[in-house]
Amino acid sequence: MKRKIVIKIQTECEKCRKKAMMVAAQTSGVNSVEMQGESKNQMVVIGEGIDVAALAKSVRKKIKNASLEIVQQL
Template structure:
C-alpha cells in the first residue's frame, strides 16, 4: 500500500532541510521525499513506510516534528476507451412502394381533417 505522509518540520536553514531529507530517504520503504520551505512541511511517499521509525529519527534531530496527515495514494483510474459504434448504413429500400408520398407532394392519400365548432362559439 503506497502512502503519502505529511510532516510539519519548521526548519529555516538549507543545512537543516538537507539533514531532514537525508533522514527521510534513509528510512526503509521511502520512494520520494520533498520539502516545501514555504509551508515548512516534509512530504514523504513510499510503499509500506514505517512512519513510527521515520518520526523517531526526525525527533532525535528536530524536537518539533509532528505528523500532519497520512494518506493512501491510489493509482490513477484509467478510463476505458469509448465503445466503438458501428458505421451508419443507409436504410434499406423496400420492395413495396409506399402508400403515401411525403407531405410535400400533393396526393389523394392526404385527407383533410375538419373540426366541428359549435355555431355559438365566442371568445371572452
C-alpha cells in the same frame, strides 16, 4: 500499499531541512522525499511499507521541532 506522509518541520535553517530529508530518504520503503509549502516547512514522503512512527521519531531526533501532519493512502 503506497502512502503519502506529511511531516511539518519548524525550522528556517536550510541545513536542518537537508538533514531531515536525508533521514527520511534512508528509511526503508521510501520512494521520494520533497519539501513543500510556501516556506518549505512541509516534508512530503511517498513510499510503500513505511513505518510512520519510526520515520517521525527518527526525524525528531535530528530536528527537534517536527510533527506528523498527514498520513494518506494513495
